[in-house]
Amino acid sequence: MKVGPERADAARNREAILTAAAELFDRADVETVSMNEIAEAAGVGKGTLFRRFSDRGSLIEAVLTRRAAALLRQEQGPPPLGPGGEPAEALHAYLDGLLDFVWANRSLIRALEQSGPNVFYANPASRHWIAELTRRLAAARPGEDADYLAHILYTAVRADAVDYLYTARGMSLDRIRAGLHALATPAATVPPVAATVPVPVPVAVAVAVAPAVTTAVVPRGG
Amino acid sequence: MKVGPERADAARNREAILTAAAELFDRADVETVSMNEIAEAAGVGKGTLFRRFSDRGSLIEAVLTRRAAALLRQEQGPPPLGPGGEPAEALHAYLDGLLDFVWANRSLIRALEQSGPNVFYANPASRHWIAELTRRLAAARPGEDADYLAHILYTAVRADAVDYLYTARGMSLDRIRAGLHALATPAATVPPVAATVPVPVPVAVAVAVAPAVTTAVVPRGG
DNA sequence: CTACGGTGTGGACCGGCGGTCCGCTTGGTG
DNA sequence: CACCAAGCGGACCGCCGGTCCACACCGTAG
Numbered sequence: 001m002k003v004g005p006e007r008a009d010a011a012r013n014r015e016a017i018l019t020a021a022a023e024l025f026d027r028a029d030v031e032t033v034s035m036n037e038i039a040e041a042a043g044v045g046k047g048t049l050f051r052r053f054s055d056r057g058s059l060i061e062a063v064l065t066r067r068a069a070a071l072l073r074q075e076q077g078p079p080p081l082g083p084g085g086e087p088a089e090a091l092h093a094y095l096d097g098l099l100d101f102v103w104a105n106r107s108l109i110r111a112l113e114q115s116g117p118n119v120f121y122a123n124p125a126s127r128h129w130i131a132e133l134t135r136r137l138a139a140a141r142p143g144e145d146a147d148y149l150a151h152i153l154y155t156a157v158r159a160d161a162v163d164y165l166y167t168a169r170g171m172s173l174d175r176i177r178a179g180l181h182a183l184a185t186p187a188a189t190v191p192p193v194a195a196t197v198p199v200p201v202p203v204a205v206a207v208a209v210a211p212a213v214t215t216a217v218v219p220r221g222g
Numbered sequence: 223m224k225v226g227p228e229r230a231d232a233a234r235n236r237e238a239i240l241t242a243a244a245e246l247f248d249r250a251d252v253e254t255v256s257m258n259e260i261a262e263a264a265g266v267g268k269g270t271l272f273r274r275f276s277d278r279g280s281l282i283e284a285v286l287t288r289r290a291a292a293l294l295r296q297e298q299g300p301p302p303l304g305p306g307g308e309p310a311e312a313l314h315a316y317l318d319g320l321l322d323f324v325w326a327n328r329s330l331i332r333a334l335e336q337s338g339p340n341v342f343y344a345n346p347a348s349r350h351w352i353a354e355l356t357r358r359l360a361a362a363r364p365g366e367d368a369d370y371l372a373h374i375l376y377t378a379v380r381a382d383a384v385d386y387l388y389t390a391r392g393m394s395l396d397r398i399r400a401g402l403h404a405l406a407t408p409a410a411t412v413p414p415v416a417a418t419v420p421v422p423v424p425v426a427v428a429v430a431v432a433p434a435v436t437t438a439v440v441p442r443g444g
Numbered sequence: 445c446t447a448c449g450g451t452g453t454g455g456a457c458c459g460g461c462g463g464t465c466c467g468c469t470t471g472g473t474g
Numbered sequence: 475c476a477c478c479a480a481g482c483g484g485a486c487c488g489c490c491g492g493t494c495c496a497c498a499c500c501g502t503a504g
Contacts (some may be wrong), residue, residue, distance in 0.1 A: 007471060007480060031339070035462060045483025050463060114336065116252070121386045148393065148401035155383045157372050164343045164372055179370035183405070229500060232452060257491060267454025272492060 014052050016042040022063045022108070031085060035059075037175035042056060057115040061123060063134035064108050068125045071101045075132070088185075094209055095153065095180055102157045103173060109159035120158065121151075130154050137184070151186075236274050238264040244285045246331070252333035257281075279337040280426055283345060290347045293323045297354070300366050309361035310407075316358055317375065320351060324379045325395060331381035342380065343373075359406070370404075373409050378402060 006014070020042035024033045035056060040050040042143055053059035079085030080093035113120045118124060133150035141149070155161070156181070165171045228236070243263035246255045257278060260278060261271040275281035301307030302315035324331055335342045355372035363371070377383070379402070387393045 005354065009471070013482085029339070039483090045484095046463080047465080047483050049483095051481075054463095058463070079480060108337065114339075116253070117332065117336075117382065119392065120382075120388055120504075122390065143395070145388050145404070147469080148387070148397065149405075151383070151391070152374075152378050152386055152401065152405065155377055158377065158447085160339065160342075161373070163378045165339055167368070168340065168344065169369070169373070171370065175367070175370065176252070179367050179374065182367070183374065209357075229451060231500070235452085258489085261454090267493080268456095269454050270452075271454095271475080274450070276492095321496070347491080 005112055013042070013044050013048055016044060017049060017052055017059070018063055018066065022067075022211075023061055024109050025060070025063065025111055026109070030060075030107055031114060034058075043139075056118060060108070060111045060115050061119075064112055065125060067105050067108065068101070071097055072125075072128075075131050087136065091133075091136040091140045093179055094133065095184055096177065097174075098133075098154075098157050099162070099177055099180060102159050102162055106159040110163065113158065113160060121154075126154070140184075152182070153184060156183065171213065232274075235264070235266050235270055238266060239271055239274055239281070239290065243281055244289075246334055247282070247330050250329070252282075252329055255337060279334075279341060279350050280329065282333045282337050283341075286327065286334055287328050287347065289330065290323070294334055294347075294350075309358065313355075313358040313362045313406055315404055317379075318353065318399065318407055320355075320379050321384070321395075321402060322401055324381050324384055328381040332385065333383060335380065343376075349375070362406075372414065375402070375406060378405065386410055389397075 017038065021038045024038055024041055036051060036145075038059070039046045042049070047170075049059075052204065053062060075096065076082055080089045081097055084090075104207075109120075112123070121130075130150050133153055134146050137144070137146040137150050137153075161174060163175055164175065180199050238262065238402075243255075243260045246260055249255075257271060258268065260281070263270045263319055264271070271281075275284060296319065298304055302311045303319055306312075318398050331342075334345070352372050355375055359366070359372050360368040360374075377401050384398060386396055388395065
């Protein structure tokens with residue numbers, strides 16, 4: 001397993017592939033985008049495509065990981081999204097960040113969800129987010145089953161679920177957000193819940209689709 | 223479009239296909255079961271298979287619909303699962319029924335979830351269950367966003383989610399059930415929630431996998 | 445019981461998929 | 475510049491879901 005420097009053409013092709021894949025996946029209906037198309041759009045051969053990304057799933061994961069980087073960076077920034085601050089607020093800010101991320105990347109995430117059993121829950125980014133949710137829930141709602149609740153909250157922001165609620169059921173993103181926050185609010189302190197949008201919606205993350213950016217993919221001599 | 227009686231051999235083959243498919247799907251990893259295999263296992267040609275079930279998704283749906291019949295029948299029985307009775311109890315009994323059904327048929331439901339975008343939410347049985355959940359939630363928790371909550375509760379019993387919690391996270395079915403009930407409990411009346419299993423677990427449905435049963439498919443020589 | 449029409453059958457066949465292979469090209473190095 | 479491994483690309487593979495059609499067999503009319 002060579003981890004060393006990548007040849008210039010290889011790095012260039014990796015970029016081309018990731019960019020082309022991201023664009024095609026965003027266009028629509030990820031299921032219908034074939035590896036052939038991606039290779040062609042990226043201007044590389046199929047062999048090259050599969051040399052960089054061993055299979056379909058790992059390509060999708062790579063595209064998504066890059067998108068997730070923005071969110072992960074913010075997690076290490078200042079509160080409320082970053083560590084520290086009041087537990088309940090930290091939890092709600094986190095949920096907002098997650099929902100915004102999912103919303104911005106929903107078609108891609110749907111692709112990931114479809115790409116194999118359990119990859120949605122089992123992939124590293126998800127595990128990180130669930131763990132973080134669990135931590136914040138445990139802080140905000142001691143005495144409850146934080147682990148279970150974290151999984152449910154994370155399930156509640158699954159791309160296909162959110163997409164279905166929005167597209168097929170006509171729920172606004174704000175309504176979904178409000179519901180999510182209500183779900184996360186400790187039973188003890190929950191107000192009557194005004195069924196509208198009482199939540200602050202603070203940080204909002206704004207990962208958006210992002211123009212890919214590269215920022216030194218091959219650090220090499222790190 | 224002939225809707226009348228099916229020829230004897232056609233009916234026999236339909237049964238054979240449904241039975242074989244159900245068995246293969248239950249064996250493991252639904253994604254890996256091909257239509258070819260099903261046809262072979264059922265002892266029919268591929269043409270026959272596709273004549274009865276226009277595509278993969280509709281075959282899966284047909285198998286599942288048959289399984290769901292048991293649950294739907296109980297819904298029209300006596301309370302708490304059937305109509306009438308105290309709202310909160312009706313809601314919890316319903317969730318139990320749903321969870322048990324999902325548990326008993328999880329591999330099949332996972333197949334359905336994978337068979338296309340939104341088919342999990344959009345198929346008739348799901349819509350029915352979600353609507354029923356909404357009704358019971360609205361009765362048990364007036365003033366809240368019952369529609370959203372119903373979808374979240376239904377999402378919380380998605381086969382892959384439950385399966386992941388059980389298999390990968392080692393949560394017992396009882397723990398999952400307890401979490402589900404806590405989620406459904408109105409904020410106002412929720413006790414400290416003992417993180418263990420305080421729920422009654424009343425009706426339990428017991429749909430199980432059911433040995434398919436045929437009930438006189440090929441009368442012929444009566 | 446026989447003749448017959450059309451529904452039902454089955455497996456060869458199809459286009460395209462994800463993935464592999466390998467002879468040729470090209471970037472990096474001394 | 476010479477060298478050669480890393481990289482490349484597209485022909486190729488096995489198999490998938492799905493289609494097609496010559497033929498079989500069911501059910502009925504006589």
